Amino acid sequence: MLTLERLDIVQGDFRLTADWAVPQGARVALIGPSGAGKSTLLSVIAGFFGARAGRVLWEGADLTGKAPGARPVAMLFQDGNLFPHLTAGQNVGLGIRPDLRLKPGDRARVASALARVGLGGFADRRPGSLSGGQQSRVALARVLVQSRPLLLLDEAFAALGPALRAEMLDLVAELCDERGATLLMVSHAPEDARRIADSLVMVDDGVAEAPVPTSEAFSAPSDKMRRYLG
Structure with a gap:
């Protein structure tokens, strides 16, 4: 299980909080407006940036303070x-x-x-x-x-066309299923979340909200979700 325990992330005037957990093997999409902190949250989980307060735990083990290479994390960036x-x-x-x-x-x-x-x-x-x-x-x-049992995708396939992006997402889903890996991915494309994620985290107004089932997030959207989707 990945647990974000009362995380408080601060960069200058920017602040983001997160306090939730996802089970091992979950596939989670992080969506929200540009600049809301989605990539920053992944960077904190990966150990590239520290939170002001709170902890990141994997299977109950505290990762806070561990170097990126010492964490059970593999991260794939857009480039x-x-x-x-x-x-x-x-x-x-x-x-x-x-x-x-x-x-x-x-x-x-x-x-x-x-x-x-x-x-x-x-x-x-x-x-x-x-x-x-x-x-x-x-x-x-x-x-x-x-x-590594935890895979982080930071808009890894954003530069690809729709068909190729869908193909890569399907491949990621297959690999995660084969290995029982947990996936957190940042995307600005709602269709990507629908395709691969079983739950969705809305990141907006300084909060990475607790995951909700993807089907629920789209069928009964919150005010933030409606605002994001337009």
Whole structure:
């Protein structure tokens, strides 16, 4: 279970609070207006930014104060963070060893991850020779080899067209189901939340509200949800 316990996040004049939990294996979409703090909340969970007060817990263990690498978290950003001078295989291998001193078993894990995302045989290709969708798959393969139980997506597929974005979301859902991973994803597209998330968190007016079932969020929207959807 992921628990955000009385989190109070402050950046200058910005403030965001969160106090809720989601069970392991949940798929949660964070939606709300730009600048509301969705990405900031993910950064606090991942350990890139500290909260003024409160705690982040995973399966009852306090993650507060732990470095990002010591947390059970893999995070995928919008640009994928691929290194253009490295091959696809090397970019994935960074998820295992940042120094890329990979053993035969590590290289097998890289090949398996690339095959799982539909890029078998692409290990020697550089990002510049890949399409946008293929680059997203490489970034997702790097997340796979990290084998972390908590996956955070920060508008990871926002730059893709609707059909390709839907395809990537379906792949993420399959991978989460296979591994029992918990997913939190930021999106500005309500259709993405409908497609993949079983619950939804509205982030607005300084509060990341407790998750509600996605179907309920759209069938009986709150005032904030109506305002967001227009």
